[in-house]
Amino acid sequence: MSLPATFDRIGTIAASLRAESGSAEMDLAYVWYETARAMLTPARLAADAARHSLGNPGNPLAYGPYARSTAAALEMFERVTRRYGKPAFGLPTTVIDGQSVPVSERVVWERPFARVIAFDRALPVGPAEPQPKLLIVAPMSGHYATLLRGTVEAMLPNHRVFITDWSDARMVPLFDGRFDLDTYIDYLQAMFRDLGPDLHVMAVCQPAVPVFAAVALMEAAGSADVPVSMTLMGGPIDTRRSPTAVNCLAQERGMGWFEKNCITVVPPLYPGAMRRVYPGFLQLSGFMAMNLDRHVTAHTDMFHHLVTGDGDSAEKHRDFYDEYLAVMDLTAEFYLQTVQTVFVDHALPRGRMRHAGRPVDPSAIRRCAILAVEGENDDISGVGQTKAALDLTPNLPDSRKAYHLQDKVGHYGVFNGSRFRSTIAPRIARFVREMEAGA
Template sequence: MLLAYGLFEGARMMMAPARLAADLTRHSMTSPANPLAYSPYARSIAAGCEMFERVTRRYGKPAFGFSETVVGGSRVPVTERIVWERPFCRLIAFDRAFRQPPAEPQPKLLIVAPMSGHYATLLRGTVEAMLPDHQVFITDWIDARMVPLLEGAFDLDTYIDYLRDIFAELGPDLHVMAVCQPAVPVMAAVALMEADDQPHIPTSMTLMGGPIDTRRSPTAVNCLAQERGQDWFERNTISLVPGIYPGAFRRVYPGFLQLSGFMAMNLDRHVTAHTDMFEHLVKGDGDSAEKHREFYDEYLAVMDLTAEYYLQTVQTVFVNHSLPKGEMTWRGVPVDPAAIRRCAILAVEGENDDISGVGQTKAALDLTPNLSPARKAYHLQEKVGHYGVFNGSRYRAIIAPRIASFIREMSAEAGRRTPYLRSVG
């Protein structure tokens, strides 16, 4: 399995001439100079060529692409700024250029993106919904194949190190949103800081579809990890980064393997989507085709994870259930969720979530007996799956406003005011 990555890259390179030929054919069949360009025959050939090119392409990291947001009915320019950086992560701030500052200071919100195969840009919709009323930051995890071996290893302990450093960097009155996978390390980082009575503990954390306790409503993903165990994943999923990348010979869990797993879970849906895409192209339905492109340009863009992080996460979160059982440690130090006394918790789940079953995230509320009930909240969103917990129409209309309300309530309850546009970094 260690050589699988090299075989994948070799196959991709061998397909390059065919991809180029398909792309040239598509352009020739859609060129205004071609008298057949608007015929069903030409559209069918062009559609087939585009589908072939797209399914054999390696998708690069997308951009967030925010240029503006709407605050108080006015359009405000948005720019990105890196405020903190380590070998495996950059922290991006989305700065809004107000002509006049809002009447009330806006809370600082750190969105911790999942390190589970996709780039942080998968949360574009998550960020967009929070931008009008929050000073938003997001963790932009780096593709492991792009990090040289000299930069060292990155495991779950290092992940928690990064979070603690970021919490300290962003200062007091910070609110944290953990989407899916980071729910466990975020909760662990907060618990460790609370146990040490450290300053700059976040005012609140919102845990969204996170695997806090995967013994509750186990899904197919949870059962697979439990049945196979860490050794099986190490033998069958870990490979070496090929020598053509900066992270050459680093042991990783390749993004293309993670993507194949995602696709297999809902294969019928993806096949139908691509069939519909072909028909849209043939019919000349540009709007529908563009929506397909936008979604899959993001969905098919994947990154590699370091082997040590991936395997440690599988063992700690999905096999041993270490956090809910009180057995999790960070660099030999016990992680005790009961130490959380100040940081408020909102648990958000989706009724139809097939990744993190109902009750897995809510477990965080049961693991914190010393946190006041007034600082705990739970939201179960009907008619949404895993993706709908942090994106889509119900997220924008119901979940995001619920989170914003919780953040305001907790800031007020703590008797704090977030400084407006505090300089960071």
């Protein structure tokens, strides 16, 4: 589509939204965002072309300090104004018993708002012990499941790994229905049934509450497909413990503020047109604002790396921010119900959480083992919030409960980075093996 046509189409969005809502006061945040992005597109493309020209070895001007500085500035502009697409997992191999083996991806479960990806490994030739099945439940909090690439990579050598790949709400048509916290829990229970038996589950951050609830509901129903264990990592089971700035915001603002300031409508440019969402660009703004100085410093360093020709450091920056800046939209009903249930009402630890009218009873958990993992410096889920899961399950034997507090890591370090690879991942693997043997 040509740029003028794009502007013409964006110009019709406001009228379309007003006609749909019957109100001239509908939040048009998505429209303004898309308009600004379209207006910057010519400048971004020109900057990218000029950058490549200045970096061309055949250009005699490319070797001077002025050209390097200009090319660096142009790249920074192009990256800041770019919309980042969904990254790939990019895990072609893993190492099993000292041998490098190929890895392929396969979709084994799918619904409109999610699918489950299996990482199939070509196991080394010869007798081998069966490895546990591990479903990693990725957070639905703005980033794609590929944010857990390092998590998957660390678990691949010793587990048959699956991961939830949540859909971007702006890409799901309205006729596919709603998706709220109850639907999320329904999806989890269906995954557990279809991937079982003998399934182990790892919930990273946000899904700790719905995973816990799904297991409790299945235990209460006497299901034979209850997972053998669940590992809850940096999750908001009880946000009254060591509340962080994120937790306090929900209490201070109230639900009316979130609905008014965080919810908008997908414009007609996307398959999910007219769906009410919490857009990824707002979530990203919140992420960036929490550690603004760190991000400014990182981009300043990136500029200097480009000017001085430090390609390795610049590439590390690109890799991280290509992932970090790729965001997805969440359905409004899921976002608002989660804020209300988890952060405002504290419904799970207070014994008041319900799913489709049925009570979620943590005391029903008697078989599924629990490992709670927390980070000492976590500024999203404070210390004690995930550990609360162990206190809420009085009928689960102590032999099937475990706790790990990792020193010197923040929220991201709970599931990625050097300490995750060297300490946390082996601790999870040991717990899974122990529970597998005792199941």
